[in-house]
Amino acid sequence: MKIDTILSKYEPKSENLIQILHDIQDHTEGNYLKEEDLEKVADYLKIPKSRVNGVVEFYSMFSKKPRGKYVIRLCKSPPCFVKGAFNMLDELKSQLEIDVNETTKDGLFTIETTSCLGVCDEAPVMSINNKIYGKLDSAKIKKIIENYRKGKSEI
Numbered sequence: 001m002k003i004d005t006i007l008s009k010y011e012p013k014s015e016n017l018i019q020i021l022h023d024i025q026d027h028t029e030g031n032y033l034k035e036e037d038l039e040k041v042a043d044y045l046k047i048p049k050s051r052v053n054g055v056v057e058f059y060s061m062f063s064k065k066p067r068g069k070y071v072i073r074l075c076k077s078p079p080c081f082v083k084g085a086f087n088m089l090d091e092l093k094s095q096l097e098i099d100v101n102e103t104t105k106d107g108l109f110t111i112e113t114t115s116c117l118g119v120c121d122e123a124p125v126m127s128i129n130n131k132i133y134g135k136l137d138s139a140k141i142k143k144i145i146e147n148y149r150k151g152k153s154e155i
Ligand code: FES
Pocket: 075, 076, 077, 078, 079, 080, 081, 115, 116, 117, 118, 119, 120, 121, 123, 125
C-alpha cells in the first residue's frame, strides 16, 4: 500500500501518529519504517521530524531497519523471566539459527526481546507480529514456528 493511501485514511492530527506508524510499518516490505516515509508523516501531521523520530525510537515495536515478515518478540520482564523466558529464547535462537535482532536468511523471522506484553498470567509469553502466544514450552515453540513456515499463523 502506498504511503499516500495510508495517510489519507487518517485525519492529519498528531494524536494519530502511533496508529499511522503502525499502519505504515505493517504495509512496508521488511516490516520497518523508512526515513522518507517518516518525513512524509511529519509533513502530513505538521509536526517536526524529530518528534516522529522520538516516538519511533521510544517504542521498541517500531524499527528503522528491515526485519523479517514475522517479528517474534519474546517478553523478558520478571514474571516471564522466572517462568523460563531465557530458555525459550535459547529455543528460538536454535530453531531459527539466528541471534536476537537478527533475521533468518529466508527473510521470514526476526527475533527481538521486549518488556511486558500485558499477559503475565500466560508466562512465558511472546508475540509474533500482533498475535500473542503464552504458556510457551519448547514443543509449543517448535510447532508455532513450523506453522508459520507453512504460512499458517494458528497453532
Ligand atoms: S511479564 Fe511477560 S507478559 Fe508480562
